[in-house]
Amino acid sequence: MRVWGAADVDAAADEGATLRVGPDDLVTPLARERARELGVEIAASPPGPAAAPAEGSPAVRAAVPRDSAARRVEVTPSAPHRRPGSSTASGPARAPGTEAPPPPVRPPSGALYRRGAPLPGTVPGRSGGATGRAVVVGAGHVGMITALRLADADVFAEIVLVDVDEGRAAGIALDLTHTAALGGFTTRIRGVGTVEEAGPADYAVITAGKARQPGMSRSDLVSVNAAIVGDVAGRIARTSPGAVIVVVTNPLDEMTHHAWKSSGLPPERVIGMAGVLDTARFKSLAALEGLARADRIEAVALGSHGDAMVIPLSQASAGGRPLSESADPAGLHAIVDRTRASGAEVVGLLRSGSAFMAPGTSTARMVLAMVRDSGEVMPATVLADGSYGLRDVYIGLPARLGRGGVREIVELDLRPDELDALHAAAKEIRERVDALAAVA
Numbered sequence: 001m002r003v004w005g006a007a008d009v010d011a012a013a014d015e016g017a018t019l020r021v022g023p024d025d026l027v028t029p030l031a032r033e034r035a036r037e038l039g040v041e042i043a044a045s046p047p048g049p050a051a052a053p054a055e056g057s058p059a060v061r062a063a064v065p066r067d068s069a070a071r072r073v074e075v076t077p078s079a080p081h082r083r084p085g086s087s088t089a090s091g092p093a094r095a096p097g098t099e100a101p102p103p104p105v106r107p108p109s110g111a112l113y114r115r116g117a118p119l120p121g122t123v124p125g126r127s128g129g130a131t132g133r134a135v136v137v138g139a140g141h142v143g144m145i146t147a148l149r150l151a152d153a154d155v156f157a158e159i160v161l162v163d164v165d166e167g168r169a170a171g172i173a174l175d176l177t178h179t180a181a182l183g184g185f186t187t188r189i190r191g192v193g194t195v196e197e198a199g200p201a202d203y204a205v206i207t208a209g210k211a212r213q214p215g216m217s218r219s220d221l222v223s224v225n226a227a228i229v230g231d232v233a234g235r236i237a238r239t240s241p242g243a244v245i246v247v248v249t250n251p252l253d254e255m256t257h258h259a260w261k262s263s264g265l266p267p268e269r270v271i272g273m274a275g276v277l278d279t280a281r282f283k284s285l286a287a288l289e290g291l292a293r294a295d296r297i298e299a300v301a302l303g304s305h306g307d308a309m310v311i312p313l314s315q316a317s318a319g320g321r322p323l324s325e326s327a328d329p330a331g332l333h334a335i336v337d338r339t340r341a342s343g344a345e346v347v348g349l350l351r352s353g354s355a356f357m358a359p360g361t362s363t364a365r366m367v368l369a370m371v372r373d374s375g376e377v378m379p380a381t382v383l384a385d386g387s388y389g390l391r392d393v394y395i396g397l398p399a400r401l402g403r404g405g406v407r408e409i410v411e412l413d414l415r416p417d418e419l420d421a422l423h424a425a426a427k428e429i430r431e432r433v434d435a436l437a438a439v440a
């Protein structure tokens, strides 16, 4: 039995083919919906050995004349579909020698429109006209919260969730769409099964991969997640050569470096999310200790997203006063230690999976800073450019973010012991990245 999804219908549409399904195959409701929109026939495979094609085989998409004598299990006549920007149903005409056109941007399923999602361009967003597309790969908890926060900000025309479990991605997209009136946003949200179906992105967030379980370190995920992140990053670069990639998958330092290598994108457009999360944790934990309101604390988490995390206390203050004046050194170091172990603390409490509220919110913060071209300085995992005496290693540093990713790495006036800790983190990250390169 094979499950046919919307991606299969899209592929059949591209080839002008009938989608031929075996007697035991399942066609998802979204695929049927898509077939109706695109005028693709879904027909039974003829009996015989060819009736049950192997998954992914091109044979299953072979063009069959529309008046084929094959028994049709569903024929859904509709007006011929014309994709945006195309001059014919089979693609735009172009002069010989000109560049290939970008992949078609497909309209989202009409099902979402009928269920009340706003149409693009019909309703201005709060920000005065939402534009662009954010693609979140991995519709797990972190992807879900990232999409929620991005939707609530109402700055994107479209957010697309991508997951190998297309139904989950589509279900979360629809569920989130149902909050449009509550959140006051006009962003359209889709859920699809592949990066290619999502269409070209301005920002692509990679959350796909396994989460750790109690007793595991983030590094235990390296080989399984490297395969996923490498594949996804390559697909994003091919589908969206102008995108900025934000990596969230663990182990974060290695995965950001790996996504950069696999995508071939310039380093300013491949960034890891960890410092915003670790900084937010430090501030919250300091607030729990009564030092100040969390949002009035200044601090920054640098280095590695792990044991070699560096939280320079020289940079930690509240209301212009160093935190070291409000708390004794032992108390402050206890907060730093708890911050470093926060991911594991949540994993231990959840007993299955890892944190998602703070990671998803932190990821959205970074994307929003970029799409708004805010120029905010945020700790991010970036390729060191010589600042802090570091080069050619992805490590958490303060970075000024703009529309096109990292505008610059900002140098803080760190104490010598803090700088040493940063160099020690870089050494450790380098060793882990080298170990990954040796097995990948």
Ligand SMILES: O=C(O)C[C@H](O)C(=O)O
Pocket: 211, 212, 218, 250, 342, 343, 344, 346, 347, 354, 355, 356, 359
């Ligand atoms: O710690 C994890 O496993 C997930 C994430 O990196 C976190 O810090 O919460």
